[in-house]
Amino acid sequence: MQIEFKNLYFNYNNNSEFKVTVLKNINYLINKNNITAIVGKTGSGKSTLTELINYFLKPTSGQVITDGFISENSTKLKFKVVNKLRKKIGYLFQFSENQLFEDTVIKDVSFGVKNFYPKDDGYEQKSKEALRLVGLDESFDSRSPFDLSGGEKKRVAIAGVIAYKPDLLILDEPTAGLDAQGKKEIMDLFKKIHETGVQIILITHDMNVVLEYADEMIVLDNGSIQKYGSPKEILKENVEKYNLETPHIYKTINALKEKGIVLNNVTDIPSLVTELKKHG
Amino acid sequence: MNEIIKLKNISYAYSNTRDALTDINLTINKGEDISIIGHNGSGKSTLAKLIAALLKPKSGNLYFNNVEINNKNTNLIRDKVGMVFQNPDNQFIGITVADDIAFGLENRRIPRDKMSQIIEEYSKKTGIYELLNKEPATLSGGQKQRVAITGILAMSPEVIIFDEALAMLDPRGKNEILKLIKDIKKNNSDITIIRITHDLDEAFYSDRIIVLSEGKIVNDNTPTEVFKEEDKLIKLGLDLPFIVKLNKELLKEGLIDKAIYDFDLLIEKLCK
Numbered sequence: 001m002q003i004e005f006k007n008l009y010f011n012y013n014n015n016s017e018f019k020v021t022v023l024k025n026i027n028y029l030i031n032k033n034n035i036t037a038i039v040g041k042t043g044s045g046k047s048t049l050t051e052l053i054n055y056f057l058k059p060t061s062g063q064v065i066t067d068g069f070i071s072e073n074s075t076k077l078k079f080k081v082v083n084k085l086r087k088k089i090g091y092l093f094q095f096s097e098n099q100l101f102e103d104t105v106i107k108d109v110s111f112g113v114k115n116f117y118p119k120d121d122g123y124e125q126k127s128k129e130a131l132r133l134v135g136l137d138e139s140f141d142s143r144s145p146f147d148l149s150g151g152e153k154k155r156v157a158i159a160g161v162i163a164y165k166p167d168l169l170i171l172d173e174p175t176a177g178l179d180a181q182g183k184k185e186i187m188d189l190f191k192k193i194h195e196t197g198v199q200i201i202l203i204t205h206d207m208n209v210v211l212e213y214a215d216e217m218i219v220l221d222n223g224s225i226q227k228y229g230s231p232k233e234i235l236k237e238n239v240e241k242y243n244l245e246t247p248h249i250y251k252t253i254n255a256l257k258e259k260g261i262v263l264n265n266v267t268d269i270p271s272l273v274t275e276l277k278k279h280g
Numbered sequence: 281m282n283e284i285i286k287l288k289n290i291s292y293a294y295s296n297t298r299d300a301l302t303d304i305n306l307t308i309n310k311g312e313d314i315s316i317i318g319h320n321g322s323g324k325s326t327l328a329k330l331i332a333a334l335l336k337p338k339s340g341n342l343y344f345n346n347v348e349i350n351n352k353n354t355n356l357i358r359d360k361v362g363m364v365f366q367n368p369d370n371q372f373i374g375i376t377v378a379d380d381i382a383f384g385l386e387n388r389r390i391p392r393d394k395m396s397q398i399i400e401e402y403s404k405k406t407g408i409y410e411l412l413n414k415e416p417a418t419l420s421g422g423q424k425q426r427v428a429i430t431g432i433l434a435m436s437p438e439v440i441i442f443d444e445a446l447a448m449l450d451p452r453g454k455n456e457i458l459k460l461i462k463d464i465k466k467n468n469s470d471i472t473i474i475r476i477t478h479d480l481d482e483a484f485y486s487d488r489i490i491v492l493s494e495g496k497i498v499n500d501n502t503p504t505e506v507f508k509e510e511d512k513l514i515k516l517g518l519d520l521p522f523i524v525k526l527n528k529e530l531l532k533e534g535l536i537d538k539a540i541y542d543f544d545l546l547i548e549k550l551c552k
């Protein structure tokens with residue numbers, strides 16, 4: 001799905017004394033075949049930027065073009081148009097447990113399927129499949145989504161956005177609150193979904209995740225895009241100034257390099273150890 | 281050592297079908313810095329809420345400063361234990377950030393004239409001074425978590441529980457808060473810290489780790505001991521911190537002869 005930002009400016013409360021300038025002159029075309037990571041410090045505008053893609057917010061000026069739909073300040077959003085777009089997008093909120101609202105888990109996950117495909121009577125099957133994929137067994141189906149642990153709620157919310165099989169997944173901090181293995185399993189699941197042709201936009205503070213899973217990254221700071229490109233390249237440089245942290249493996253290589261040991265072709269611990277052995 | 285919290289044979293169930301916690305025995309000493317880890321749904325938040333007297337055990341006894349807690353004296357705990365919740369939205373009540381912090385102070389009967397000074401001091405420490413007049417609902421995720429943390433720290437509790445409270449902070453912000461916690465402990469070594477976290481790198485640097493699985497304590501030991509049992513941890517839905525994984529591989533390949541968990545020292549050793 002083509003997503004483009006053109007001379008995009010965004011302020012909250014634009015016409016009042018509480019005006020907050022968040023995005024300043026953003027110009028960018030997101031590569032539709034990628035897993036794209038949006039990163040940057042707290043308050044840098046990541047969630048705001050992705051909410052603009054999904055028409056939750058309207059530009060103060062400039063344009064956001066999502067799948068051919070143009071959103072600008074003067075656009076009157078028609079329900080039909082918005083609905084058609086949202087059907088194609090699965091949006092996982094940063095505090096995703098706030099997006100749960102039905103009285104059972106299965107109803108909650110089914111909501112998207114029923115809402116966007118009212119004629120589809122396979123919604124229950126689709127929802128069950130999604131729940132099993134995020135690691136929740138049958139015993140969860142009839143429970144209330146409010147009576148779950150934090151990570152269980154997160155998994156229900158994730159099941160809810162993948163169940164109706166959207167073309168684009170926007171995931172705001174999808175791994176926060178998941179246990180170590182859940183984090184890996186869920187990221188692997190997103191990768192698998194991506195391989196079936198689904199586009200993914202991911203917001204995260206975890207640069208290890210970015211390095212392992214993303215094809216493209218955008219660094220936001222001070223309202224604009226400071227850097228963009230391949231995570232393998234960008235994360236090698238100094239990212240601390242954007243409040244980010246160099247991934248573990250790069251931190252290790254850099255520290256060794258400073259002491260005179262230069263290693264090539266290292267992507268993980270096993271390859272690091274192999275190269276170190278070669279080095280003697 | 282002085283014990284501050286003791287749980288004796290505590291069980292808890294949200295519904296009558298299944299226990300969320302079963303037969304928990306646990307003693308926490310004054311001044312300890314403990315991490316509680318465990319898979320999703322293992323009972324960490326439930327345990328935290330029991331310790332903070334926000335939930336009442338189904339059976340068993342809870343002691344705070346050697347006093348048994350019952351229906352009538354939960355205030356003994358509530359005045360001394362501060363808990364930062366997993367989802368900050370559940371914690372906000374004030375119209376502005378400043379109001380919100382003030383509300384907590386009011387509950388602890390802090391005199392009004394002292395309040396603004398405390399709010400200023402702590403909001404500067406946590407980097408939210410500029411946000412004091414904003415509505416909590418209009419903050420970014422990381423800003424919300426900082427505000428929630430500030431609200432609890434400002435009350436100067438004796439026991440501070442962080443339930444996944446740093447998960448949405450950017451890495452630098454997270455390190456700043458970790459450093460702030462360290463400083464608080466440096467100033468008063470009697471402060472007890474309980475962190476519930478899925479960040480195993482963070483847990484690795486606490487004094488003691490408690491591992492929960494399916495409502496039971498399955499391990500309670502020092503971080504190096506806990507992370508020795510890789511297979512067991514993987515079975516429990518967990519993993520090893522990066523530094524432990526790295527050491528393990530290096531040991532296996534004979535590149536070092538004993539584990540070094542300090543990153544800089546490890547690098548030095550490898551360069552020799």
Ligand SMILES: Nc1ncnc2c1ncn2[C@@H]1O[C@H](COP(=O)(O)OP(=O)(O)OP(=O)(O)O)[C@@H](O)[C@H]1O
Nearest residue numbers: 012042043044045046047048418419420421422423
């Ligand atoms: N509804 C709102 N009204 C006013 N200001 C807002 C609103 N929502 C967000 N802001 C402000 O806009 C800025 C950008 O917020 P945003 O949520 O996009 O940040 P973020 O990059 O997602 O941060 P985080 O990593 O902390 O979630 C912040 O300074 C925030 O306080």
Ligand SMILES: Nc1ncnc2c1ncn2[C@@H]1O[C@H](COP(=O)(O)OP(=O)(O)OP(=O)(O)O)[C@@H](O)[C@H]1O
Nearest residue numbers: 147148149150151294300320321322323324325326
């Ligand atoms: N309000 C509730 N009503 C019923 N059951 C609940 C409720 N809250 C939690 N549970 C259940 O109790 C168990 C323990 O939940 P708890 O929230 O303590 O887990 P946790 O270890 O904090 O998990 P997470 O890492 O996902 O936050 C889980 O099986 C969960 O489904």
Ligand SMILES: [Mg+2]
Nearest residue numbers: 047094420421
């Ligand atoms: Mg955000």
Ligand SMILES: [Mg+2]
Nearest residue numbers: 149150324325
């Ligand atoms: Mg929890």
